[in-house]
Amino acid sequence: MDLAAAxxxxxxxxxxxxxxxxxxxxxxxxxxxxxxxxxxxxxxxxFGNLLLGFALTEAVALFALVIAFLILFT
Amino acid sequence: xxxxxxxxxxxxxxxxxxxxxxxGVDASFTNSSVSMxxxxxxxxxxxxxxxxxxxxxxxxxxxxxxxxxxxxxxxxQENIGSKGKKYFPFIFSLFMFILFSNMLxxxxxxxxxxxxxxxxxxxxxxxxxxxxxxxxxxxxxxxFSYFLPPGVPMWLAPLIVPIEILSYLSRPISLSLxxxxxxxxxxxxxKVFAGFVVALGFVAGWAPLLFxxxxxxxxxxxxxxxxxxxxxxxxLYLSDAIHLEH
Numbered sequence: 001m002d003l004a005a006a007x008x009x010x011x012x013x014x015x016x017x018x019x020x021x022x023x024x025x026x027x028x029x030x031x032x033x034x035x036x037x038x039x040x041x042x043x044x045x046x047f048g049n050l051l052l053g054f055a056l057t058e059a060v061a062l063f064a065l066v067i068a069f070l071i072l073f074t
Numbered sequence: 075x076x077x078x079x080x081x082x083x084x085x086x087x088x089x090x091x092x093x094x095x096x097x098g099v100d101a102s103f104t105n106s107s108v109s110m111x112x113x114x115x116x117x118x119x120x121x122x123x124x125x126x127x128x129x130x131x132x133x134x135x136x137x138x139x140x141x142x143x144x145x146x147x148x149x150x151q152e153n154i155g156s157k158g159k160k161y162f163p164f165i166f167s168l169f170m171f172i173l174f175s176n177m178l179x180x181x182x183x184x185x186x187x188x189x190x191x192x193x194x195x196x197x198x199x200x201x202x203x204x205x206x207x208x209x210x211x212x213x214x215x216x217x218f219s220y221f222l223p224p225g226v227p228m229w230l231a232p233l234i235v236p237i238e239i240l241s242y243l244s245r246p247i248s249l250s251l252x253x254x255x256x257x258x259x260x261x262x263x264x265k266v267f268a269g270f271v272v273a274l275g276f277v278a279g280w281a282p283l284l285f286x287x288x289x290x291x292x293x294x295x296x297x298x299x300x301x302x303x304x305x306x307x308x309x310l311y312l313s314d315a316i317h318l319e320h
Binding site: 048051052054055056058059062063065066069073 | 083248251252255256258259299300302303306
């Protein structure tokens with residue numbers, strides 16, 4: 001296998017991190033909605049934490065993207 | 075990917091406007107510097123112009139300035155408490171700078187200063203060093219007890235302490251990489267989909283066009299969210315260093 005093809009495959013494999021991120025994001029929003037329906041008055045207070053969790057989880061996907069870019073362009 | 079001149083990463087290239095060499099260090103005035111200067115001017119204009127009238131019933135500009143102030147003041151109060159009031163100017167300028175850089179990047183043909191890791195890493199390193207110094211100044215050598223959380227049995231210490239130190243040292247990396255990668259990924263994605271519009275032409279191009287419009291909305295949200303996350307994490311780190319309970 002030549003190097004260019006191996007790089008493409010490697011970059012593709014690097015995006016597998018999205019599977020975990022998908023599970024994590026679903027978990028965050030799912031549990032937020034579930035608990036918001038149980039206790040709607042507490043929901044607005046937790047919205048900031050929801051966004052924080054969302055951004056922290058999403059960052060993992062972007063780390064994978066950075067790795068993919070590093071593989072492709074270096 | 076299309077020809078090299080139309081690469082989606084082309085928008086991140088640094089162009090020198092005029093060369094400046096300071097003792098071997100390349101300190102040229104680049105398009106990144108231009109956008110940072112514009113950001114500072116915009117923030118100053120908003121705060122000075124908005125607050126110059128100081129009417130009891132605020133106008134549009136004054137409302138915006140007050141909204142930003144109250145938002146950050148609330149965040150500092152909530153996360154650090156009254157001891158954090160000293161650090162409010164720093165946190166406020168950090169938030170405004172990141173927010174305006176991100177928002178300026180959403181203007182077509184504008185350069186995004188925060189899409190370069192050196193910019194975000196400089197900010198994150200400044201926060202990291204500053205927080206560590208504040209912690210050391212406030213607690214002295216007792217600060218190092220931070221790396222051994224209370225309630226941990228002694229036989230676990232050889233395992234916990236290296237993990238805590240490693241996670242502490244990786245803070246500036248994760249802080250800067252998060253902002254940088256979000257900006258890079260968002261802008262690249264928009265360019266890729268904008269490329270689809272051109273490639274599909276007049277007949278089928280409207281479908282990705284609609285998507286680009288939706289994506290722009292999402293990117294505006296992300297631009298705000300990343301500024302918020304960067305600031306709130308700075309607040310949390312500061313609160314850790316000041317209170318030192320956990």
